[in-house]
Amino acid sequence: MNAMTSVGTIAAPTKAARSRSIDWREALPRWTLISLTLTFLALFLFVPLAAIVAEALRKGLGAYFASFTDPDCHSAIRLTLLVTAIAVPLNLVFGLAASWAIAKFEFVGKSLLLTLVDLPFAVSPIVSGLVYVLLFGAQGWFGPWLAEHDIEVIFAVPGIVLATIFVTFPFVAREVIPLMQEQGKDEELAALSLGASGWQTFWRVTLPNVRWAVLYGVILSVARAMGEFGAVSVVSGHIRGRTNTMPLHVEVLYNEYNFVAAFAVASLLALLALVTLALQSVVEWRLSRETRGDSH
Numbered sequence: 001m002n003a004m005t006s007v008g009t010i011a012a013p014t015k016a017a018r019s020r021s022i023d024w025r026e027a028l029p030r031w032t033l034i035s036l037t038l039t040f041l042a043l044f045l046f047v048p049l050a051a052i053v054a055e056a057l058r059k060g061l062g063a064y065f066a067s068f069t070d071p072d073c074h075s076a077i078r079l080t081l082l083v084t085a086i087a088v089p090l091n092l093v094f095g096l097a098a099s100w101a102i103a104k105f106e107f108v109g110k111s112l113l114l115t116l117v118d119l120p121f122a123v124s125p126i127v128s129g130l131v132y133v134l135l136f137g138a139q140g141w142f143g144p145w146l147a148e149h150d151i152e153v154i155f156a157v158p159g160i161v162l163a164t165i166f167v168t169f170p171f172v173a174r175e176v177i178p179l180m181q182e183q184g185k186d187e188e189l190a191a192l193s194l195g196a197s198g199w200q201t202f203w204r205v206t207l208p209n210v211r212w213a214v215l216y217g218v219i220l221s222v223a224r225a226m227g228e229f230g231a232v233s234v235v236s237g238h239i240r241g242r243t244n245t246m247p248l249h250v251e252v253l254y255n256e257y258n259f260v261a262a263f264a265v266a267s268l269l270a271l272l273a274l275v276t277l278a279l280q281s282v283v284e285w286r287l288s289r290e291t292r293g294d295s296h
Contacts, residue, residue, distance in 0.1 A: 064260070100180070
């Protein structure tokens, strides 16, 4: 008995030590990946944000808030909000129409429409801006006709709106299409069989089922519209106080070595991005919650 007890006593610590060794080996890759992720976030997200805030406040709160009293800054903020207010609703209408058509119906050219929805993801924003210059510029295809009728598109608000619409129109459609396809057509067919019209089916059945995906796409569109630089830079003409959006205004201030004002406006853009991120997280949570509820 003593011998067996001794063997058991020796074996037990050996098994425990072996278990700890296995646990350590399993935990090492996990903690390594977590550490790499946190390091990446710190270097490419938290440190730049902290640098923006630090530079904006380098001369104190007085200089920071004084940066927003400039009329050109007011003009840039107004223009950014105006362009966003025009582009996002238009893309919302397009995204819902395209999603409904692609997910619920079969028609000739469906694959082509789906490809066109993804086009802004494949084309550089600068290239899209140059396309609008080619179409509506002074030497463009429609330039002479626009000049005869005193219509300004390039180097004016309409050109900025068109460029913003192009770079943001996939977001709503790309969020809604997969959800509509996953939900199928059963509820819509049931509503139609009960006498509902097409519009009634859309407003009372289809749209409520995808409302969080729609909101998610709208949030992404708003974030991209307010922060777009490349396409807007090409078509705006950089006319100070008239066609400079907030990102372009930051570039102008920075090139003039007005660093405090540049980083102050940049901090406002960063704040809007953080608010957008928070809203995005809330919508993702609600969307995943509803998806789990539907699966049960």
